Amino acid sequence: MSPPASVSRIPEASNSDQVPAEPSISEGMAPVLPYASASASDAAVDAIDRSVHAALARFTGGVSPAALAMAFADWQLHLLASPGKRAGLVGQAIQNTFQFFDSMVPRQATFQPWSVIRPPDNDRRFSSSDWELPSFNLLAQAFLLTEHWWHSTTTGIHGLAHSNAAIADFALRQCLDTVAPTNFAISNPEVLRKIMETGGGNFVYGLHNWFEDWQAVLSGAMLRSDQKFVVGKDVAVTPGKVVYRNELIELIQYSPMTPTVRPEPVLIVPAWIMKYYILDLSARNSLVRFLVENGFTVFMISWKNPTPEYRNFSLEDYRELGVDAAITAINSLRPGRAIHAAGYCLGGTLLSIAAARLAQERPDCLRTVTLLAAQTDFTEAGDLTLFINESQVSFLEDMMWRQGLLGTAQMAGAFQMLRTNDLLWSRIVRDYLIGERAAPSELMSWNADATRMPYQMHSDYLRRLFLNNDLAEGRYQVNGRPVALSDLHMPMFVVGTLRDHVAPWRSTYKINFLADADITYVLTSGGHNAGIVAPPGEEGHSYQVLTKKTHDPYLGPDEWIKRALSHEGSWWTEWTRFLGAHSGQPVPAFSATAAEQKSEPLGDAPGSYVLEQ
Numbered sequence: 001m002s003p004p005a006s007v008s009r010i011p012e013a014s015n016s017d018q019v020p021a022e023p024s025i026s027e028g029m030a031p032v033l034p035y036a037s038a039s040a041s042d043a044a045v046d047a048i049d050r051s052v053h054a055a056l057a058r059f060t061g062g063v064s065p066a067a068l069a070m071a072f073a074d075w076q077l078h079l080l081a082s083p084g085k086r087a088g089l090v091g092q093a094i095q096n097t098f099q100f101f102d103s104m105v106p107r108q109a110t111f112q113p114w115s116v117i118r119p120p121d122n123d124r125r126f127s128s129s130d131w132e133l134p135s136f137n138l139l140a141q142a143f144l145l146t147e148h149w150w151h152s153t154t155t156g157i158h159g160l161a162h163s164n165a166a167i168a169d170f171a172l173r174q175c176l177d178t179v180a181p182t183n184f185a186i187s188n189p190e191v192l193r194k195i196m197e198t199g200g201g202n203f204v205y206g207l208h209n210w211f212e213d214w215q216a217v218l219s220g221a222m223l224r225s226d227q228k229f230v231v232g233k234d235v236a237v238t239p240g241k242v243v244y245r246n247e248l249i250e251l252i253q254y255s256p257m258t259p260t261v262r263p264e265p266v267l268i269v270p271a272w273i274m275k276y277y278i279l280d281l282s283a284r285n286s287l288v289r290f291l292v293e294n295g296f297t298v299f300m301i302s303w304k305n306p307t308p309e310y311r312n313f314s315l316e317d318y319r320e321l322g323v324d325a326a327i328t329a330i331n332s333l334r335p336g337r338a339i340h341a342a343g344y345c346l347g348g349t350l351l352s353i354a355a356a357r358l359a360q361e362r363p364d365c366l367r368t369v370t371l372l373a374a375q376t377d378f379t380e381a382g383d384l385t386l387f388i389n390e391s392q393v394s395f396l397e398d399m400m401w402r403q404g405l406l407g408t409a410q411m412a413g414a415f416q417m418l419r420t421n422d423l424l425w426s427r428i429v430r431d432y433l434i435g436e437r438a439a440p441s442e443l444m445s446w447n448a449d450a451t452r453m454p455y456q457m458h459s460d461y462l463r464r465l466f467l468n469n470d471l472a473e474g475r476y477q478v479n480g481r482p483v484a485l486s487d488l489h490m491p492m493f494v495v496g497t498l499r500d501h502v503a504p505w506r507s508t509y510k511i512n513f514l515a516d517a518d519i520t521y522v523l524t525s526g527g528h529n530a531g532i533v534a535p536p537g538e539e540g541h542s543y544q545v546l547t548k549k550t551h552d553p554y555l556g557p558d559e560w561i562k563r564a565l566s567h568e569g570s571w572w573t574e575w576t577r578f579l580g581a582h583s584g585q586p587v588p589a590f591s592a593t594a595a596e597q598k599s600e601p602l603g604d605a606p607g608s609y610v611l612e613q
Helices: 025-029 038-060 065-080 083-103 134-152 162-178 189-198 201-219 287-293 315-333 346-361 382-387 390-403 408-418 420-434 442-448 455-467 557-563 571-581
Strands: 240-245 249-254 266-269 298-303 339-344 366-372 492-497 519-524 542-548 565-568
Touching: 038 390, 065 083, 065 162, 065 390, 083 134, 134 162, 162 382, 162 420, 189 201, 189 420, 201 420, 240 315, 249 315, 266 287, 266 315, 266 346, 287 298, 287 571, 298 315, 315 339, 315 346, 315 455, 339 346, 346 366, 346 455, 366 571, 390 455, 492 571, 519 571, 542 557, 542 571
Parallel strands: 266 298, 266 339, 339 366, 366 492, 492 519
Antiparallel strands: 240 249, 249 298, 519 542, 542 565
């Protein structure tokens, strides 16, 4: 029996959850009459406060001024109360100054670059050989010494809360990044070289690029440089059919490319904060195509890009209408077949919740669970946690309360703020000062194809996962019953990425002491996206892998990284070996044709939801 083609169930907010209408000036300013109910008065006051916060958020980019002020106040007060620390900072500044001027005295026939300080491995601003020229190298070293000194002002202060120290350090780093010598034509040797080569023509090209981008911003369209790849034509091109649709997801089944396939289907749950096709880019780097070519039947969830009407969709709605609905649909199409379920980023977090619940109710439903750069414990969730506190979450809720969702510009801005050097300043320098566009890539085009998030769902996952850490601590409830990750007993394949700024690998590694299962943990090179999109034919990929059996003693991450075997190449091949080892013998390929489904497919891949802007 085939699943229903569509469902119509848009959750309605209960009376207690209804968003209060924005009051008029007369309502907000009118005195409370003696017979007026206290609840009505409270609602009006709350609405006024939320409206003010929402308006303020437009000027702060969604960052709570109160949270930032409290962090800086904590830092400043503790620094003022630490005369020893201040004296040490003065001494460090004097020492840095003497070392810097001493490096200017020639002691060898040739100038020795980076003799005092060199950039960290992940700082690519000064990677060009032009920065080794004496004058520019000294300028770069002076900047790096200043940056390092300011970092020292936020560390090693007794009594300073770690979270506030991290916020102060992050904010100071953002300020320093704006005045880096790489950002100005007169102090950037790469820009000066381009001026000499083009006779200043680079500024003409840069002005043209700026004008194109400004037009795109005003029209609300993607930047011209991000429009090179068309969904369904250049990316998301693996053949398949939409076999199920409800108001939140489309479920895609990909057509087989081998005469036989493994009997257990693979379900991939991407994060709802991204378009799914990061896992189905071009033919050369599509994880979906790689699985299909290796004899697996693959299903993929494509999330709908929500509009303000979806404001009351909760995290539980995403579980029920997303993961649960997809599993039910696959069970209808492939009855009696256990599923290899895989989740990427927050899709993996949502999958772990659903899997823990299914482990109680239907323990044979899932054959294996794979988590790709997905966290289940959020106590060390990277730079994102810098601004996850009560003040910041409440401020974001007020901003979303007014518009019903978190917009694409706000989503992109949040991630851009985490990596301003790579995602903002380097692009400004390249596009507008050097006057060149970066070579188009599928990954950057996908990155610009942003999505929105409903008010209630975003509030749920910020509070329940990031702020309160309910999932890891056993407080997360599904249908009134707590979900325990220790109920996960099926074999697990977990991937962390070495340079992940969204889901640090040490955070994803914590599943090893949360789940009661055989866990194959893989640490791959690269970051949150590039580490996952790591096709075998691409150079530069490597990974470490080690399997922990259920009853093996726990290994901490530092001990794990010493023992895990290192391999050159892509972790994709390791995953297919894992899936194959937990699958049955190949059977004739199943094709999602209308005759086999007893109903018409709902369209060709990539479906309609992924095309919505």
